[in-house]
Amino acid sequence: MKLHEYQSKDLLAKYGVAVPGGKVAENASEAKAIADEFGGKVVVKAQVLMGGRGKAGGVKLFEDSDSAATFTQELIGKRLVSIQNPDGMVVDKVLVGELVDIAEEYYLSVLLDRAEQKLVVMISKEGGVEIETVAEETPEAIVRLHVDPAWGVDDFEVRDSVQRAKIPAPAQRQMVAMIKGLVQVYLKEDADMIEINPVAWTPDGKLLAADAKVSIDENALYRHPEYNETKDDGAEHEIDAEASKLGIAYVNLGGDIGIMGNGAGLVMCSLDEVNRAGGRPANFLDVGGGANAERVKTCVGLVLMDENVKGLLINIFGGITRCDEVARGLLSAFAEMNVTIPVVARIEGTAAAEGLAILEGSQIVGAKSMQEAAAKVVELAYA
Amino acid sequence: MSVLVNKNTKVVVAGMTGKEGSFHAGQMIQYGTQVVAGVTPGKGGTTHLDRPIFNTMHEAVAATGADAALIFVPAPFAADSVLEAEDAGIPFITLITEGVPVNDMMRAVNKIKTNGKSILLGGNCAGIITPDECKMGIMPGHIFKKGPIGMVSRSGTLTYEVAWELTQNDLGQTTCVGIGGDPIIGTRFIDALRMFEEDPETKAVVMIGEIGGTDEEVGAAFIKEHMTKPVVSFISGRTAPPGKRMGHAGAIISGKLGTPQSKVDALLDAGAKVADTTSQVAQMVKDSLVAAGV
Numbered sequence: 001m002k003l004h005e006y007q008s009k010d011l012l013a014k015y016g017v018a019v020p021g022g023k024v025a026e027n028a029s030e031a032k033a034i035a036d037e038f039g040g041k042v043v044v045k046a047q048v049l050m051g052g053r054g055k056a057g058g059v060k061l062f063e064d065s066d067s068a069a070t071f072t073q074e075l076i077g078k079r080l081v082s083i084q085n086p087d088g089m090v091v092d093k094v095l096v097g098e099l100v101d102i103a104e105e106y107y108l109s110v111l112l113d114r115a116e117q118k119l120v121v122m123i124s125k126e127g128g129v130e131i132e133t134v135a136e137e138t139p140e141a142i143v144r145l146h147v148d149p150a151w152g153v154d155d156f157e158v159r160d161s162v163q164r165a166k167i168p169a170p171a172q173r174q175m176v177a178m179i180k181g182l183v184q185v186y187l188k189e190d191a192d193m194i195e196i197n198p199v200a201w202t203p204d205g206k207l208l209a210a211d212a213k214v215s216i217d218e219n220a221l222y223r224h225p226e227y228n229e230t231k232d233d234g235a236e237h238e239i240d241a242e243a244s245k246l247g248i249a250y251v252n253l254g255g256d257i258g259i260m261g262n263g264a265g266l267v268m269c270s271l272d273e274v275n276r277a278g279g280r281p282a283n284f285l286d287v288g289g290g291a292n293a294e295r296v297k298t299c300v301g302l303v304l305m306d307e308n309v310k311g312l313l314i315n316i317f318g319g320i321t322r323c324d325e326v327a328r329g330l331l332s333a334f335a336e337m338n339v340t341i342p343v344v345a346r347i348e349g350t351a352a353a354e355g356l357a358i359l360e361g362s363q364i365v366g367a368k369s370m371q372e373a374a375a376k377v378v379e380l381a382y383a
Numbered sequence: 384m385s386v387l388v389n390k391n392t393k394v395v396v397a398g399m400t401g402k403e404g405s406f407h408a409g410q411m412i413q414y415g416t417q418v419v420a421g422v423t424p425g426k427g428g429t430t431h432l433d434r435p436i437f438n439t440m441h442e443a444v445a446a447t448g449a450d451a452a453l454i455f456v457p458a459p460f461a462a463d464s465v466l467e468a469e470d471a472g473i474p475f476i477t478l479i480t481e482g483v484p485v486n487d488m489m490r491a492v493n494k495i496k497t498n499g500k501s502i503l504l505g506g507n508c509a510g511i512i513t514p515d516e517c518k519m520g521i522m523p524g525h526i527f528k529k530g531p532i533g534m535v536s537r538s539g540t541l542t543y544e545v546a547w548e549l550t551q552n553d554l555g556q557t558t559c560v561g562i563g564g565d566p567i568i569g570t571r572f573i574d575a576l577r578m579f580e581e582d583p584e585t586k587a588v589v590m591i592g593e594i595g596g597t598d599e600e601v602g603a604a605f606i607k608e609h610m611t612k613p614v615v616s617f618i619s620g621r622t623a624p625p626g627k628r629m630g631h632a633g634a635i636i637s638g639k640l641g642t643p644q645s646k647v648d649a650l651l652d653a654g655a656k657v658a659d660t661t662s663q664v665a666q667m668v669k670d671s672l673v674a675a676g677v
Contacts, residue, residue, distance in 0.1 A: 112485060114566050114596045114633070117492055132638065149486060150493040190486055219632065220484035222459060249630040264564055264630025265538020265593055268620040269661060275622040276660065284623075286630040289521070289539075290403075317543045319509070319523045320407075349543060350523050370544070371662050 001216050001227065002234040004047045006095045008214035011189060017181040018174070019209045020200075022097025031072035034096040035065035041099045044068050046075050048089040049234035052082030058091065061099065068096060085236065100210055105198035106167060107131055107142075108179065110186045112193075119147040119186060121158075121179055123165040127198035141165075145179075153183055174207035175199075190220035239283070239305050248285065250302055255280025257381055258303035261315035262287050262326075266370075270315045273374035279381065282309045290320040296329025297336075304337060311381025314345040315370050316355075323347045323355030331362060339363070342380035346373035385513035385558040386533065386578040386585075387475055387502070388451060392517045395420045395443045395473070397464045398455035400431050407455065407479075407521050408432055414518040419447040440464075440471035451475045453510065453519050461506060462487035466494060469501045477519055478505035478569070485632075488567040495569065503569025507632070509539030509561035520561060522546075530555015531677070532668060533579035535572060536591035537564050537631070541619060545591060545664050552665040557585045564631030566595070572602030580610050586677045587613045587668055590655070594620035595634040595641040603649035613671035614655040615664055618646050 003011065006024040013019050021038060024047065025031040035042045042065070046058030053059060058080050062068040072094050081088035105127035113120040123143045126134045134141055143165040147153045158176045167175050182194050193215040200210040216224060221231070235241035236252070243250030249264065253271070257279040261267040264286050271281040283306065287299045303309060316326050326347065334343070346367040347355045356366060365380070367373035394411070398404035399421030409432055412418050420435050420443040427438030437443040440452065452468035454461060454476065461480040468476045483506050495503050504511060510520010514527040522539065526547040532554050536542040542561055549556065560575045562568055572590060579585045588610075592599035599618065606614050621643040623629050625636040636642050650657050656671060658664045 112489075112566060115598075115601070117489060117496075117567055119489075148493050149490045150497065187486060190484055192485055217485045219458065219482045220486065223484070251627050251629065253624065253627070261540075263538060263540025264634060265536070265541035265591070265619050266544060268538075268593060268623060268629045268634065269541060269544070272619060272622050273660065281622075284627075284629055317540045317547075319540065319543055320521055348547070349526070369662060371660060 001218055001221065001231055002049045003214045003216060003227070004049065004230065004233065005045060005212060006047055007230065008212035009209065011185060011214060012181065012209055012212055015181040015184045017178055017209055018207060019212065020098050020100045022095055024093050025072060025096050026093050027076060028069040028073040031094060031096050032065045032069035035062065035068040038098040040064040040068070042068050042096050043099055044071050044075070045095045045097070046080060046091040047093045047095055048080055048091055050080070050082055050089050051084035053080060056080040056082040087236065100200050100208060101202050102198070102200045102210070103203045104201040106175070106201065107134070107197050108182060108199050109193070109195040110182050110191070113146065116146055119149060119183065121145040121147065121161070121183065123161055123167070123179070125166050131197065147183055149187055153180065170205060171201050171207055178207060178209070185214070190217045190223060191215065192217040239302060242305065243302055246298060246302070248299060248302060249288070251284040252306065253281045253283050255282045256308045256310045257377060258282045258306065258309040258312040260285040260287055260299050260303055262289065262291065262317065262321045266315060266317055270313060270370060270374065273370055274313060274378060277374045277378040279374070279378035282306050287321070291326065293325050293329035293332060296326050297333040300330065300333035301337065304339065309341065311341055311377045312343045313373055313377040314343065315373060316347050316349070318347070318349030318351060322351045323349060324351040324358060327355035327358035330364065331358065334363065342377065344373045344377040344380065346370055385516065386560070386582050387558065388511055388513050388517040388519055390516040392451050392519070393417050393419045393447065393449045394451045394453055394519055395422060395440065395447065395449035396453045396455065397422045397440070397468065399423065399434070400426055400436060401455060404455035405431065410524070411518050414524040415515070416517050416519060419449050440467045440473065444471045444473060449473065451519060452477070454478045454480060456480060458482040458484070462491040465491045465503060469495055469498065472500070474501050476501055476503050477508070477510050478503065479508065479510055479521060481507040483507070483565070485567055488565065492567055492569055504560065505563045505569060507565040508563030508568070509542055511558060511560050513558045514556055522561070526550055527559060528555040530557070531584060531586035532556045532589060533582065533585040533587070534559040534589045535575035535579070536561055537593050537633070538591060538619065541591050541661070544661050545589060545617070548661065548665045549589070549668065552669070554665060554668055557582060564593070564633050566633040572598045573605045576602055576605050576610065580612060585612065587615065587671050587675070589664060589668060590614055590616040592616065592618045592646055593631065593634050594623055594629065594636050594643050595631070597640060599646040600649040603653040603655065606650070606655055607653035613675050615658060615667045615671060616650050616655050617658045617661060617664055618643050
């Protein structure tokens with residue numbers, strides 16, 4: 001899950017990483033009080049988890065606290081829309097932070113290197129621009145330091161990397177400290193991505209994390225109840241947020257053929273088949289291993305929350321999941337929900353014969369293979 | 384022959400007294416797997432499914448000579464259980480549990496790699512089966528059949544889909560290895576491919592990958608350099624949009640990494656066949672066997 005900028009900065013500060021002064025505000029008077037603390041010269045940033053929030057008008061600099069308060073007033077409750085996020089997100093808080101004088105901008109991130117199965121710290125003297133651009137144009141300007149979490153990282157390795165990244169000598173000591181802080185955050189707070197862009201070097205010789213993006217490993221959220229409240233703030237679609245509350249693996253894909261199945265691989269493959277058959281998948285939904293009738297019903301409800309859905313494909317290969325349980329769940333869902341769109345089910349594996357017998361005579365069209373099911377649902381939905 | 388497990392494999396199950404562990408251990412025993420013990424801290428001295436339960440892995444190994452561990456314990460304790468099994472000297476460990484924190488897995492995987500004593504399979508995997516000999520995992524046993532095809536897959540249910548198709552086409556399997564859908568796993572494609580290349584009974588290999596990471600590409604490089612046996616592959620998630628995590632924590636296209644095209648290209652370049660849909664896999668395997676003169 002992505003953290004808001006204010007959460008990221010609070011977290012970094014806890015580990016001794018220097019960040020600019022600032023606090024979160026939910027209304028104009030709070031914003032004014034915070035801005036006054038910094039003599040009125042502040043930046044106000046909408047706390048929404050979407051790309052392009054600056055271009056969407058969510059970030060502005062101010063010389064006095066009254067203007068900062070007025071802007072905050074305008075922002076709260078407003079829906080910001082960007083190219084990256086056309087549906088937009090509603091602002092419910094802003095970060096009011098002190099303005100930082102910047103002499104130079106550097107770049108730092110800590111990521112998971114899947115190939116090496118280690119953390120990788122990426123260090124660059126070229127900050128303030130997209131790191132992808134740096135990687136393409138001047139790959140030698142990025143220095144990578146791998147960290148084995150079973151061993152941790154030693155000072156000399158970090159010093160050496162900072163030196164190789166050609167960070168100017170006066171900033172090196174603070175840079176080493178910042179990197180060690182970030183690695184601690186990654187390992188102790190279950191981050192799965194930390195990016196500081198830019199790392200600001202001020203004219204008076206301070207190194208600050210001027211912006212901060214931190215994301216936390218969702219598998220480790222049970223160790224971090226402090227994020228329960230903002231867990232779904234990054235959801236791009238309201239059904240995504242609802243699914244996350246229900247603990248169901250659902251991703252809205254914007255098409256019109258609803259898809260549910262058991263096992264991520266099989267569902268992924270089902271959406272490939274729908275595409276091959278000329279359909280547009282509305283979603284990814286994995287009912288999970290060993291789903292009972294109740295859960296199947298909940299999943300059907302979730303897929304049908306999307307009003308664009310014109311047809312529903314169900315693909316079950318029963319292993320731990322029993323096909324008769326699935327069939328019962330489907331029937332009870334359809335009995336309650338008055339489903340009028342075509343539904344095609346492919347049911348195979350454990351208790352498949354019993355499952356098919358239960359569905360006999362219902363509105364559900366059977367199919368013998370995943371390929372046949374995809375073709376049928378597309379044909380019926382677009383008829 | 385087979386890889387990693389066979390009829391002599393003695394399995395200790397961590398978390399056998401739990402709901403899932405109990406159900407699947409029962410299924411494994413029914414299949415004929417030698418399940419010799421269970422481990423549940425605090426329940427040592429009792430029996431479950433007619434098998435002795437121990438408080439620790441060390442006790443279980445000392446008493447039963449178990450040489451494989453299957454781990455069902457809940458995610459918060461799973462990595463610890465893996466390391467306990469390794470410390471007890473168990474050479475082959477399979478982790479079924481889904482949702483283990485990435486940092487926990489990274490630590491466990493690196494420790495095991497550094498120590499070099501054990502092989503870890505998973506986590507978040509369906510396990511491993513050598514048909515008619517040893518089922519060590521959660522797959523339905525009846526869809527598999529003994530034969531000459533080795534299979535390795537990141538996805539559990541896709542393994543079932545393709546294995547069932549192979550079985551119905553009279554293409555049995557030496558061993559089917561589920562490596563799991565997480566970003567950090569123990570055994571990877573390259574490891575399984577190497578084992579199948581060395582196994583004399585395996586005549587062809589089916590490899591089922593998906594979007595995310597670069598393990599398929601690394602596997603393809605191994606196929607190109609070292610494999611003499613035909614490989615038929617399938618990549619799922621070929622139409623998944625970038626940046627969206629498709630259920631498996633590891634199935635995500637991030638930037639230029641993990642795209643299906645890169646995987647398909649690497650596999651084709653390595654001389655592997657790539658099926659566009661699962662229903663083509665069996666025929667491609669048949670053709671490959673004929674072409675290889677098997």
